[in-house]
């Protein structure tokens with residue numbers, strides 16, 4: 001007897017058109033520093049004490065010589081790794097130049113290495129971000145797009161959210177004809193714990209404007225990134 005394959009619950013038959021568009025992000029999500037103004041911030045001493053608690057939890061002697069300064073070091077590392085909460089993406093992009101000298105194609109910056117941390121396990125995920133945008137009159141300094149990646153990467157993230165935030169910020173501040181973002185990353189929460197699939201890579205994309213509406217433009221971006 002032939003097996004009857006039923007669509008997954010909530011799924012659609014494949015011949016139905018799918019026109020799903022993700023809800024727009026709230027601008028405060030991608031334009032501002034991320035620190036919540038009305039959320040009291042623990043002191044550095046309280047943060048270090050929390051690290052000491054975790055060390056005791058795993059079974060360590062927190063008074064032994066090698067660990068005495070560890071809470072301080074961990075909090076200093078956190079200050080560095082999560083500095084993106086205090087940085088403003090809109091400010092990073094606000095210095096632009098009008099001299100495009102007749103240039104009318106997209107600008108692609110490929111292979112920007114980043115390290116971020118997943119919001120589920122607070123473990124690193126790292127890889128490369130590739131961004132293209134098609135300017136209208138004004139261009140932004142190339143380094144600013146790399147800085148933008150780091151502002152968002154230095155917060156707790158999912159890779160999808162990181163990708164969407166980068167695209168939304170470029171779109172909103174530069175108002176280009178379109179933005180394309182591809183992020184590829186390895187998640188240590190998947191490679192060194194849990195399912196332990198070392199080398200597995202996750203790819204996420206976000207296209208707006210001409211990259212969303214014109215498949216040839218999207219294909220050109222992807223082939224330049226993958227070449």
Ligand SMILES: Nc1nc2c(ncn2[C@@H]2O[C@H](COP(=O)(O)OP(=O)(O)OP(=O)(O)O)[C@@H](O)[C@H]2O)c(=O)[nH]1
Nearest residue numbers: 118119120121157158159160187189190193194195
């Ligand atoms: N979609 C998405 N998932 C992520 C990202 N980073 C980590 N995850 C996943 O988040 C999920 C959390 O799943 P849970 O079942 O709540 O947590 P868990 O028991 O630790 O999951 P396992 O990793 O499967 O052991 C895992 O499947 C992770 O692989 C990300 O950037 N995007």
Ligand SMILES: [Zn+2]
Nearest residue numbers: 118120121189
């Ligand atoms: Zn994780």
